[in-house]
Amino acid sequence: MANIPTDIKGGRVVSGKHTGVAPKRQRNSSIELLRLVSMLMIVGFHYVRGGNQGLWIASQPISFNKFVYQMIYMSGGWIGNFIFFTISVWFLLDRCETLNDSLKRIWLLERELLFWSLTLLVVTYFLHKQGLYTGSMLSITAKSIFPISLNMWWYPTSYALFLLFMPFLIQGVRALGENAHKKLAIACLVLWGVLSLIPKFAFDLTESSVFVFIYWFVLIAYYRWYMEPFTTRRCWQLIGVGFAVVLLYWAVTNTLFMMTGKMAKMQSFIFDHWKLPMMMIGFGLFLLVERREFHNRIINVMAASAFGVYLIHFQPAIYQAWTHYLGVPKMYTSSMPILMGALTIVGVFFACLLLDMVRQLLFALTIDRHKGRGYERIRAAWVAIAHRRSQRQAAENR
Structure with a gap:
């Protein structure tokens, strides 16, 4: 019989290769530190790859400096994205997540998004007046008011949708059983x-969307539920x-460009989006870190702001401003x-x-003194309205 984790009670998953008692406990600071490092890699990717800067770097002659900018500063972006998502979903796979749990998570996410989208909108008006932001003010104002719905940032919008679908995804993928899940994972990988x-x-x-997270979920869930844990050697x-x-890809594409002067854009192909080598590196790093545990309050507090780093530095106006003043060409041609x-x-x-x-x-x-209370009040009001409606319908049917 397939080893399917079908019963979860009191935080305990009855079956599954990597699951067991999951009580609430202090966060593992090794994972929180990895969260910070992942976001640092994402900042590096956005810095080198964003706008025309990636093409500018690609057009430079091959050198050690170019190697560092492309292979170190730029290559970690999707490694960081994969690690960030894996950290989020890893600990949800052995819990009995409900739609209500997901909606509450989305509510808490939306508060942070609104804080930064509206705060940075004020800064955007100033940057626009100074000529440092050239985008549409009408568009960015609308996106700032509805950051998830209008996709101000792709990652939060996709993650919110994933949270909405997650209870149904977990239930559906579990129902497949080990054999069918394996076939689905192989099909996705191929x-x-x-x-x-x-x-x-x-x-x-073709686009960064919720379907990327669903693809990753299928793979991570199969490993989490059915596979024997990788050894340290296997992770490396x-x-x-x-x-x-x-x-190898970097060397080949740079050599081709040096010989022909063409296909500069191909140099960044392997670093962009959800390429398998980046996922392999990210998953190996996560598994190595996940089995090492220590606790540090300072790291945990800092890691709680890692997502905020993404929201601030990648807000369109802020991103345009800092990459203008601190552009890659300026730094690359410095001493x-x-x-x-x-x-x-x-x-x-x-x-x-900071x-x-x-x-x-x-x-x-302020609002975290009773975290999630606003959502619970709205939910309670909705339940009360639904209850009164059902009572009224029952009375009419008598």
Whole structure:
């Protein structure tokens, strides 16, 4: 019989390879530290890859500086995205998540999104007046008011949709059983993992959307529920193979560009979106870190603001402003390009982190004193209205 985790009571999953007693406990600071590192990698990716900067770097002659900018500063973006999502979903797979739980998570997410979208909208008006933001003010105002619905940031919108679907996804994928789940995972890996390494072979997964998270969920859930845990050696092999593929691709595309002067954009192909080597590196890193546990309050507090770093630095106007003043061409052509690039990425990361830690403090003093109470009140009112309606219908049917 398939080893399916079908019964969850009191935080305990009855069956499953990586599941068991899951009481509430202090967060593992090794994972929280990885969360911070993942966001730092995402900032680096956005810095080098964003706008025309990725193409500018690609057009430069091959050199050690170019290697560092592309293979170190830029390559970690989708590794970070995959790790960030894995951390989120890993601990939800052994819980009895309900639609109400998901809606509450979305409510809490929306509060942070609205805080930063509206706060940064004020900054955007100033940047627009100074000519530092050239986008449509009408569009960004609407997106700031409805950040999830109008997709101000792709990741929060996709993640909110994933949370909405997650209780049904878990129930449906569990019902498949181990054998069918394995076939589904293999199909996903072949289509969007192996074959997508060939340029133009996208198989309809062409945009950053909730379907990327569903694809990742299928793979992570199969490992979590059915597979034997990877050994430390296997994790390092996963990372090594992923890095070797990326390095080979980088060398080939740069050599082709050096010889022909064409296909500069192909240099960033392997670093972009949900490429399998990046997933391999990210999953290997996560598994290595997940089995090492320590506790540090400072790291946990800082990690709670990691998502805020994403919201601040990647808000369209803020992103346009800081990449203009601290652009890659300026740093790359400086006397110390590697150091200046690193200082820019780290500086932006910590500036945004400190800003969101202030937001954390404001929330702790105000709306987080009774976290989620607003949602519970709305839900209670909805339940009361539904109950009265059912009573009225029952009375009419007598």
